[in-house]
Amino acid sequence: MALDRWIAIVILVVCIAYGYTAFFTMDELLPPIMRRSPIWPSSFPKVLAVGGIVLSLAIIFGIEKAAGAGQNDIDVTRLGQYKFGQALMLLGLMVAYALLLRPLGFLASTFAFLFLGSFLLGERRLLLMATVSAIAAGFIWYLVNEVLGIFLSPLPLFLN
Numbered sequence: 001m002a003l004d005r006w007i008a009i010v011i012l013v014v015c016i017a018y019g020y021t022a023f024f025t026m027d028e029l030l031p032p033i034m035r036r037s038p039i040w041p042s043s044f045p046k047v048l049a050v051g052g053i054v055l056s057l058a059i060i061f062g063i064e065k066a067a068g069a070g071q072n073d074i075d076v077t078r079l080g081q082y083k084f085g086q087a088l089m090l091l092g093l094m095v096a097y098a099l100l101l102r103p104l105g106f107l108a109s110t111f112a113f114l115f116l117g118s119f120l121l122g123e124r125r126l127l128l129m130a131t132v133s134a135i136a137a138g139f140i141w142y143l144v145n146e147v148l149g150i151f152l153s154p155l156p157l158f159l160n
Contacts, residue, residue: 019049
């Protein structure tokens with residue numbers, strides 16, 4: 001069996017466990033007044049679980065592959081040629097972003113994550129990276145803070 005199907009099986013098991021939690025255990029803790037709401041806190045996890053199950057089954061049964069496709073498959077004999085170091089550094093950058101979100105504030109940590117992430121992925125135009133990172137961080141902060149009404153501290157802890 002191909003590596004992508006093994007990964008899809010692991011994702012399927014995770015999505016089934018996640019779906020079980022979303023469908024059967026999350027809703028028991030709701031207060032009675034929220035049970036009449038059309039959208040519950042478990043609605044999005046339910047959609048994610050069902051979507052993950054459907055997509056992983058599509059990979060397992062090979063539905064996503066077009067006829068004659070095969071050049072994009074993961075070659076197990078060439079695993080050493082894939083950029084695992086780059087992927088692990090990007091995962092480390094994500095962990096650092098999560099840990100620095102409160103101390104640095106949303107704007108600085110998001111800007112740094114986007115800037116360093118694009119540099120890590122190979123972009124070398126520094127002015128473009130800085131501009132896009134600044135606009136994206138500001139726009140996301142505005143949407144979350146002003147439109148959705150969820151407060152995110154834009155500044156570092158020592159400036160609040």
